[in-house]
Amino acid sequence: MSFKTVLAMIGNMEPAADLARAMEIATELEAHLSVMVIGLAVPATMGDFPAGTVWLDQRDQDLRLLDGIQKQTAGACEANGLSFDVDVVYADGGFVSEEIHRRALYADVLVIGDGVRADSMLTRRIVDGGVFEARRPLLLVPKGRKTTLKPRRILLAWNSRTEAARAAREALDMMTWAEEVHVVLVDPDTSYWVSGGEPGADVAAYLARHGINVVVEQLLSGDRLVEDVLERHALEINADLIIMGAYGHSRLRERIFGGVTASILEENKFPVLIAR
Known part of the structure; x- marks a missing residue:
């Protein structure tokens, strides 16, 4: 596999549990584990006034x-006999994003667990610095379900957009090793200029040229949330991992109105690899 450096980020909520899952991933991949212990600092000034002893x-x-x-x-x-390094980053939000960006440039995949995702501000900084700026894939590792980066069966969420294509390209080696890849389209746009003659056919042909065993599935949401449809179908086909592109809309719109990526980041219970 191509993942040789795993960058795990942990905070002050459930750090042991998040670390345990990151160590499992690094051990499976025989990869170096780089750990960032992150704390978001309260600004040193409050308005125009310097902070007092309470801040100190x-x-x-x-x-x-x-x-x-x-x-x-x-x-x-x-x-656990791992090759590793571990550092503490304690700064305000902007500096944390910059440090994550710098460190992510030298990692193959980023990993966060439920403890980090319970802190929406920290999660946002990780997405900003790691996914958007460094363009590294982010693995969401939920508790209660085994997560692997050597999956046998993969669900690739597809919508014929650039973000989905980049996610597929990022995970190409992984999909080549998998036994089966399900390309899943939820309420696909059937217009020719968006999805070609048959939604999913073009990406299926592309993946098949790499020797990937592909199954294309078009699903109707039936007024359910897209993320719920994807997660339920992943369970139905006994998938090990969902792969999806990040933020199909503008970042500002996604943050204000939500969306599939935002919902997945907040509360998914299935392993997901997000890339952009």
């Missing part, structure tokens, strides 16, 4: 907590 006390408390997580992380990685 909170900063010291946050840093002590993150330092403890860093030490526990290093101990767990050493105990």
Whole structure:
């Protein structure tokens, strides 16, 4: 597989659980695990006034907590015989995004668990720095279900858009190794200029030229949310992983009005690889 450096981001919520899932991924891939222990700092000024002792006390408390997580992380990685490095990043949102961007440039895949995703602001910073700026795939690892980057059966969410095509290209090696790839279109646009003569046929032919065993499926949502349709179908076909493109609309529109990507980031219970 092409994933040799895994960048896992953990926060101060459920750090042990998120780390355990990242270690499982790195062990499976025989990859180096790079861990960022991240804390979003409260700004040092409030309006036009400098912060007082309360801010300093909170900063010291946050840093002590993150330092403890860093030490526990290093101990767990050493105990499991992993090649690893671990650093603490504690800064306000913009600097955190920049640091994630810098680190993600030298990683093959980013990994976050439910603990990080419980913090919507931190998740947003990870998406901004890692997915948008560094253009690295992001693996969402939910608890309660095994997650693998060596899947036997894959569901590729397809809508004939650039984001979906980039996600497919990013995961091409993975799909080549899989036994079966289901290209799934929910309420597909059947107009010729969007999906060609038959929705899904073009991408199926493209994947088949790479030796991938492809099944094309067109599903009706029946007024259900697209993310719910995808997750339920993934369970029905016993898929190991959903692959999808990130943010089909503008980032601003997606944040204000939501969308499939936003919903998946917040509450999915199935392993998903997001790329852009």
